[in-house]
Amino acid sequence: MQIEDLRNSAWRFNSRLRFVMARGEVMAEEYEPVVKEIIKQVREKGDTALLEYTKRFDGEELTEEDLEVPYQELERAYEEIEPEVRTALEVAHERIKRFHEKQLERSFLVEEDGILLGMRVFPLERVGIYVPGGKASYPSTVLMNAVPAVVAGVEEVIMVSPRPNKYTLASAFIAGVSRVFRVGGAQAVAALAYGTERVPKVDKVVGPGNIYVTLAKKLLFGVVDIDMIAGPSEVLVISDGSVDPSWVAWDLLSQAEHDELAGAFLITTDPKHAQEVKLKLEEILDNFPRKDIAQKSLERFGTIFLVEDLEQACVVANYIAPEHLELMVEEPFALLPKIKHAGAVFVGKYTTEPLGDYLLGPNHTLPTGRTARFFSPLGVYDFIKRSSLMYVSKEGFERVAEYAQHIAKAEGLIAHYGAVEVRRKQ
Amino acid sequence: MQIEDLRNSAWRFNSRLRFVMARGEVMAEEYEPVVKEIIKQVREKGDTALLEYTKRFDGEELTEEDLEVPYQELERAYEEIEPEVRTALEVAHERIKRFHEKQLERSFLVEEDGILLGMRVFPLERVGIYVPGGKASYPSTVLMNAVPAVVAGVEEVIMVSPRPNKYTLASAFIAGVSRVFRVGGAQAVAALAYGTERVPKVDKVVGPGNIYVTLAKKLLFGVVDIDMIAGPSEVLVISDGSVDPSWVAWDLLSQAEHDELAGAFLITTDPKHAQEVKLKLEEILDNFPRKDIAQKSLERFGTIFLVEDLEQACVVANYIAPEHLELMVEEPFALLPKIKHAGAVFVGKYTTEPLGDYLLGPNHTLPTGRTARFFSPLGVYDFIKRSSLMYVSKEGFERVAEYAQHIAKAEGLIAHYGAVEVRRKQ
Numbered sequence: 001m002q003i004e005d006l007r008n009s010a011w012r013f014n015s016r017l018r019f020v021m022a023r024g025e026v027m028a029e030e031y032e033p034v035v036k037e038i039i040k041q042v043r044e045k046g047d048t049a050l051l052e053y054t055k056r057f058d059g060e061e062l063t064e065e066d067l068e069v070p071y072q073e074l075e076r077a078y079e080e081i082e083p084e085v086r087t088a089l090e091v092a093h094e095r096i097k098r099f100h101e102k103q104l105e106r107s108f109l110v111e112e113d114g115i116l117l118g119m120r121v122f123p124l125e126r127v128g129i130y131v132p133g134g135k136a137s138y139p140s141t142v143l144m145n146a147v148p149a150v151v152a153g154v155e156e157v158i159m160v161s162p163r164p165n166k167y168t169l170a171s172a173f174i175a176g177v178s179r180v181f182r183v184g185g186a187q188a189v190a191a192l193a194y195g196t197e198r199v200p201k202v203d204k205v206v207g208p209g210n211i212y213v214t215l216a217k218k219l220l221f222g223v224v225d226i227d228m229i230a231g232p233s234e235v236l237v238i239s240d241g242s243v244d245p246s247w248v249a250w251d252l253l254s255q256a257e258h259d260e261l262a263g264a265f266l267i268t269t270d271p272k273h274a275q276e277v278k279l280k281l282e283e284i285l286d287n288f289p290r291k292d293i294a295q296k297s298l299e300r301f302g303t304i305f306l307v308e309d310l311e312q313a314c315v316v317a318n319y320i321a322p323e324h325l326e327l328m329v330e331e332p333f334a335l336l337p338k339i340k341h342a343g344a345v346f347v348g349k350y351t352t353e354p355l356g357d358y359l360l361g362p363n364h365t366l367p368t369g370r371t372a373r374f375f376s377p378l379g380v381y382d383f384i385k386r387s388s389l390m391y392v393s394k395e396g397f398e399r400v401a402e403y404a405q406h407i408a409k410a411e412g413l414i415a416h417y418g419a420v421e422v423r424r425k426q
Numbered sequence: 427m428q429i430e431d432l433r434n435s436a437w438r439f440n441s442r443l444r445f446v447m448a449r450g451e452v453m454a455e456e457y458e459p460v461v462k463e464i465i466k467q468v469r470e471k472g473d474t475a476l477l478e479y480t481k482r483f484d485g486e487e488l489t490e491e492d493l494e495v496p497y498q499e500l501e502r503a504y505e506e507i508e509p510e511v512r513t514a515l516e517v518a519h520e521r522i523k524r525f526h527e528k529q530l531e532r533s534f535l536v537e538e539d540g541i542l543l544g545m546r547v548f549p550l551e552r553v554g555i556y557v558p559g560g561k562a563s564y565p566s567t568v569l570m571n572a573v574p575a576v577v578a579g580v581e582e583v584i585m586v587s588p589r590p591n592k593y594t595l596a597s598a599f600i601a602g603v604s605r606v607f608r609v610g611g612a613q614a615v616a617a618l619a620y621g622t623e624r625v626p627k628v629d630k631v632v633g634p635g636n637i638y639v640t641l642a643k644k645l646l647f648g649v650v651d652i653d654m655i656a657g658p659s660e661v662l663v664i665s666d667g668s669v670d671p672s673w674v675a676w677d678l679l680s681q682a683e684h685d686e687l688a689g690a691f692l693i694t695t696d697p698k699h700a701q702e703v704k705l706k707l708e709e710i711l712d713n714f715p716r717k718d719i720a721q722k723s724l725e726r727f728g729t730i731f732l733v734e735d736l737e738q739a740c741v742v743a744n745y746i747a748p749e750h751l752e753l754m755v756e757e758p759f760a761l762l763p764k765i766k767h768a769g770a771v772f773v774g775k776y777t778t779e780p781l782g783d784y785l786l787g788p789n790h791t792l793p794t795g796r797t798a799r800f801f802s803p804l805g806v807y808d809f810i811k812r813s814s815l816m817y818v819s820k821e822g823f824e825r826v827a828e829y830a831q832h833i834a835k836a837e838g839l840i841a842h843y844g845a846v847e848v849r850r851k852q
Contacts, residue, residue, distance in 0.1 A: 088830070110787070119788070247848055254842045340813070344813065346816050349849075350818045354830055354834060354842040354846055355826060357830075358842075362545070376813075385798070385802045389762070392786065406511050406513075407511065407785070410507070410593050411564045413684075418680070419677050422670075
């Protein structure tokens, strides 16, 4: 955990700050040819290509019949998992669902003399959610990605995940996922985008994944919709030294344990606190089971930034626009109005990120790597689309026709003028 | 204008239908290397590269000082244009603004014992709108792209347009655009995405453009947000023969006159009506000033599809998911509930598309090429972003802590467990 002093006017040029903020800029170029080839093969050869890549990349020899996980397996997983985990997942599901229901958008209609204007809101018909496999195959990912889709009213939620485990399958059952396919990587995204013999074509693909998955989503954007371009995860804690350093240390660590590219950052006004957190982290790490991953992340990217005051802390936080922002200060709500760019803000010392990751209600799929400036948390709004509606009566037509014709003339669009003119004559 | 009979169960395999629906699938691959190079150069060399490409592609020799259009020129253009056009643009602006204000989304807060959960809504800080140059430089494009941004509360709306004309400048003035730069193409998109010495970096780029612009937007998605991947424009008219064939013909033509890739389609239940529209179109085309463009579009893609009944018409329409859908039938509102996939629906015989293009209120930047299945019209929702808010008191913490720990255990995330545990101890 490196300590950097930003208490100067040139803090934006601090090289460590610039380095950690650019950690997501991998050379996607390198992976592009292989991902393009995977997409092409899956588009052309369907399940044959999907099975071949699953064998090559995931080491799994599947037949076409194995591709889909039978629905009974979801129910069985639900029954098999430990009762306390099942209850916890159900509590989480209920809370996530309740929060997301507030995001439902409604169709509207505006009326005036002779003219009706509306916006109709529809759920997407079929969506795909990507759930990473292996060690990072998390039941919470399933809930957070599937619930907003189900709340939006999506008819079919298709989950893809290489080697799903009993917890992800149980969560799929709880969340109301329609079908599960045991495939992953760029090949799974391509299968969802174009459809294969077994995997149905979807309208949108959401969910986190490695560089192959992310690149496949970006390349297929337009063929399907996607949620966002996600990079490595990060947390930024703002602390004024009023909170127990071990609380801060555990919070930083719970980000760092995710993966080696994860970013754990602390901004503090208190140099003594900075040292205490640093020491505490080292102490915990000594006996930490996930030490391998966490230590790499903390050494490469973990940073404590010293700032002049909480005012500057907020300026820096907005500049970093972190995925997760914790306000571990005495008066956290006093800082809130100054925070504009963050995927999610965790206010106050008891609001540790893991609570939000699992069950408070808001989504844990959040914009990373400064994209919180323009991307939003995954939400119900990601699973709907809108369609405009216009109705003009003869009377309404007469009120507006002439104006449209003046603009058509200015634009030199003759038929636009003519389509109005032919109706004016009668 | 070709006539195709879809009155059979295999209509989805009609080769003309498949051909016209795929007309947007250009070989983007071909253009990728050059667009990537443009992006790289602009990112590295800023205005120098921008000026060089403007010279090479637009044939304009600009200096750095010429890049920005002085704001007074916008005001002058507003004063210079014909009074009736000015009034028409102001009427359009007012109507578009009024409609889009209904799309404003509000922050919300959910309260329970000891826990506060919220979603905060913010306007994006700075956005770029792309307005094509030359013949297709339209004042309506400026209004439709700038108004939702201004209504959302965006502080700075940056417009780029090669060779802006007095109408686009006047519209920029009316709509409240902050600054205008006379650049276009992939180089303008790159300048907006990364910022140059003169062109400010934005958070999102919206607006229509040619293949270079579209590709640049797609490649830069993630560095900035973008609105959608747009292809060639299209209209689909459903007619039962109850409407004057010349009305339908003019509507089809007002799509075909846009560009050679534009798609003008008619679905009708009445073979006689099909013939009448076809003849009428040929008759109008004979003396049509924009005949060159319109005829190419109609010959290559223009198609009249014969269907069994209006039921089938709606099924085919949903399948095509057109950008613009006109319901030119006796009981248009009876069809509406059957229509789900269309960028905008124009209901009834007086609701000719040009009215919506210019001034009814809903946006004319719409999803094309079947993407209406998952993309929405441009709207205020495109210019905001959301940020989650969570606050947990000690009391709230005690209610949920245990459940979070059970999930952390199931996921094998030790520090997630620990961050909760360290707070439970005290």
